[in-house]
Amino acid sequence: MSTNSDQVKKELQNIEIAIELDRGKNIVEVAEMFEVKIPFVKAIAEKTASSDLKTKTAKIRRFSESEREVLVGRIESGESLEEIAAEIRRASCRERV
Numbered sequence: 001m002s003t004n005s006d007q008v009k010k011e012l013q014n015i016e017i018a019i020e021l022d023r024g025k026n027i028v029e030v031a032e033m034f035e036v037k038i039p040f041v042k043a044i045a046e047k048t049a050s051s052d053l054k055t056k057t058a059k060i061r062r063f064s065e066s067e068r069e070v071l072v073g074r075i076e077s078g079e080s081l082e083e084i085a086a087e088i089r090r091a092s093c094r095e096r097v
Contacts, residue, residue: 017041018048 031041
């Protein structure tokens with residue numbers, strides 16, 4: 001039966017392994033450094049990599065004051081929001097190229 005201090009030591013070692021991996025050392029090198037098996041280090045690498053995944057957020061398009069005035073005018077004149085949005089999408093696609 002493992003004691004609480006043994007569990008703490010194991011967790012500390014896992015953290016140290018994760019730190020070394022984060023510093024850019026490869027799995028084999030870390031396994032040799034801590035004298036553990038490669039699959040053990042791989043498991044830690046997978047756990048830390050999954051928590052590091054960043055979600056890609058959509059860029060929020062901000063309009064200048066003059067652009068807003070034009071858009072409001074077009075909406076007030078009864079132009080379809082779908083048409084306006086499609087035109088903005090086309091224009092933003094052209095800007096990327």
